[in-house]
Amino acid sequence: MKKTFKITVLEGLHARPTTLLVTTVNSFESEVSITYEGKTANLKSIMGVMSLAISAGAVIEISAIGSDAKELIEKITEVIISQGIGEEC
Amino acid sequence: MLELSGIAVSDGVAIASAYCLIEPDLSFEKSRISDIHAEKVRLKEACIKAKNQLAEIRAIADRKFGAEKAAIFSAHLLLLADPEMLAAIEGKIDDGWNAEFAVQETANEYIQIFEAMDNRYMQERATDIHDVSTRLLAHLLGVEIPDYSSISKDVILVAQDLTPSITAQLDTSYVKGFITDRGGRTSHSAILARIMEIPAIVGTKTATQELVQGAPIIIDSTRGKVIMNATQEVLDEYLEKQQAFIEQRQLLKQYRLCESVSADGHRVEIAGNIGKPQDVELVLANGGDGIGLFRTEFLYMHRHELPLEEEQFLAYKMVLEKMQGKPTVVRTLDIGGDKNLSYLKFVHELNPFLGLRGVRLCLAQQDIFRTQLRALLRASVYGNLKIMFPMIATLDEFREAKAILLEEKQKLRDEGIPVAETIEVGMMVEIPSAAVIADLFAQEADFLSIGTNDLIQYTLAADRMNEQVSYLYQPYHPAILRLVKMVIEAAHQNGKWVGMCGEMAGDEIAIPILLALGLDEFSMSAPSILTTRAQIANLSKVNLSTHLEQLLTLTTAREVEAYVKKYLWQAR
Numbered sequence: 001m002k003k004t005f006k007i008t009v010l011e012g013l014h015a016r017p018t019t020l021l022v023t024t025v026n027s028f029e030s031e032v033s034i035t036y037e038g039k040t041a042n043l044k045s046i047m048g049v050m051s052l053a054i055s056a057g058a059v060i061e062i063s064a065i066g067s068d069a070k071e072l073i074e075k076i077t078e079v080i081i082s083q084g085i086g087e088e089c
Numbered sequence: 090m091l092e093l094s095g096i097a098v099s100d101g102v103a104i105a106s107a108y109c110l111i112e113p114d115l116s117f118e119k120s121r122i123s124d125i126h127a128e129k130v131r132l133k134e135a136c137i138k139a140k141n142q143l144a145e146i147r148a149i150a151d152r153k154f155g156a157e158k159a160a161i162f163s164a165h166l167l168l169l170a171d172p173e174m175l176a177a178i179e180g181k182i183d184d185g186w187n188a189e190f191a192v193q194e195t196a197n198e199y200i201q202i203f204e205a206m207d208n209r210y211m212q213e214r215a216t217d218i219h220d221v222s223t224r225l226l227a228h229l230l231g232v233e234i235p236d237y238s239s240i241s242k243d244v245i246l247v248a249q250d251l252t253p254s255i256t257a258q259l260d261t262s263y264v265k266g267f268i269t270d271r272g273g274r275t276s277h278s279a280i281l282a283r284i285m286e287i288p289a290i291v292g293t294k295t296a297t298q299e300l301v302q303g304a305p306i307i308i309d310s311t312r313g314k315v316i317m318n319a320t321q322e323v324l325d326e327y328l329e330k331q332q333a334f335i336e337q338r339q340l341l342k343q344y345r346l347c348e349s350v351s352a353d354g355h356r357v358e359i360a361g362n363i364g365k366p367q368d369v370e371l372v373l374a375n376g377g378d379g380i381g382l383f384r385t386e387f388l389y390m391h392r393h394e395l396p397l398e399e400e401q402f403l404a405y406k407m408v409l410e411k412m413q414g415k416p417t418v419v420r421t422l423d424i425g426g427d428k429n430l431s432y433l434k435f436v437h438e439l440n441p442f443l444g445l446r447g448v449r450l451c452l453a454q455q456d457i458f459r460t461q462l463r464a465l466l467r468a469s470v471y472g473n474l475k476i477m478f479p480m481i482a483t484l485d486e487f488r489e490a491k492a493i494l495l496e497e498k499q500k501l502r503d504e505g506i507p508v509a510e511t512i513e514v515g516m517m518v519e520i521p522s523a524a525v526i527a528d529l530f531a532q533e534a535d536f537l538s539i540g541t542n543d544l545i546q547y548t549l550a551a552d553r554m555n556e557q558v559s560y561l562y563q564p565y566h567p568a569i570l571r572l573v574k575m576v577i578e579a580a581h582q583n584g585k586w587v588g589m590c591g592e593m594a595g596d597e598i599a600i601p602i603l604l605a606l607g608l609d610e611f612s613m614s615a616p617s618i619l620t621t622r623a624q625i626a627n628l629s630k631v632n633l634s635t636h637l638e639q640l641l642t643l644t645t646a647r648e649v650e651a652y653v654k655k656y657l658w659q660a661r
Contacts (some may be wrong), residue, residue, distance in 0.1 A: 006399070010366065010407050014210060015164045022167050045173035046164060051202055053211050057400030
């Protein structure tokens, strides 16, 4: 399962939005990664996500593999949109 | 008496004794271990203890500072559970190293990655990693991290850096100021100092080595100085300064919600200059009537490539929304001169200030210019946007820049993207040629904004960065006053408004002259807004005007200054 988003939160993926994303996916079994400009990080690793230094306007892809991948993508989409972190593209 | 310098990140004067936060001794031996499993259990137990402690600190921070400030500890808790970091630590244990070394080595690797990033915010996240790994290390070593909540008298904190977990435990009513070795304007300690409205100096490099526990300390934020063991004379001077600062702050707060109007009812606009979207808060907190200069270079600096249209759009949109319909003047990219970009090729110039900068560069590299204009036009529907071009010397340049703007506007309309109906398009008057033919410009521009910093250096042909000729940087030089007068009159004759966004607009000597000349908008750094509003409220434009003729016949800047002090400051 893959989904592409555009980051709209002005400061980019700083500590606050990243914490939200990582906390959200931590409760799922599936493996989940985030890709930005050809670089991929584990979305369950706050360090990995922040080291991508994703700024506002960036287009990212979230990809999940596992038994609850579908639910994970649904939940992360809801969080990204409801918390003003980004929008679907 | 000992003096140290640093970066002042919050205003004021603080006087109290030093409280040096001594970091616990976390030294250990790097050693080989035989029982890998037992070592991993030790790591796990230390992690659990550290997590429990952090959860407690988060709860305290939540009560003291609110959820937003406590959120950082949620991030710290995630760091302790970070699968990548834990895997790296365990990998080192698998290699036969002790847990202490594995933790420190892994933390250092990550700290290096973050410190090497091209983004100041991310660089400062290295502090968070340091904070978390220190806690973990302390639990591994069985060392207690000091209890900072025991401070019970007025102190000035001295630390290498104030980590969030330290500041969360402090009883802030006893903390009168901060001094740190490390840190910058956006570090935790800086942000906290501004929230608490206490003075702070960061980045002193050596404060923890030079300042002595319990010694009397003075922080002077206006000069970015720290003084230890001041003489009685100096101390008395600062007690007075502190009192004056507190009174001034109280007095100025009364002007925050007032209109900007002179004693005889003449209305002006007092606006703020900003360099980043976040600075809007400071302008609003100081009661600014608008933004008179939004410098857009920040979007282009400290990075590897040009900013995307979308990123720019979001930044402009945020500023316009926060200003809630108040006028917001955005200056298009003013790069070149002393400001270069690593990812654009700049030809070496013998006189960069007279070279390819500002609108000249934008007209030469139109793709950069058009991207910015599109982002601005798209953002225009979210507030009261006005656009101005920097470094205009000829009418041809203004016409060409405006034509490109109109082209992009039409393109957006054709694409069905909404753009505000009316967007004023103006220009900076900072080159003498533009000031001299301001009457011609005023027929085509919607407004003029006088950029005095450059206008002065170009008019007197004196590089303001060059100390040998800095005496020639004379805002009150009769030539400058006459140019300003010409620009204001030319604009008014054509029914246009004039602003000023150089440092001169917030200068207490210049303000009475500018008010008398009829300047419509004064734009300055946010902390000057209230003092300017208070000064103008005590001046009468009509009375000032009677002095103009005399003032404009004075022969030197020094005479002008003396005249203003003698006659204009009391022109109520």
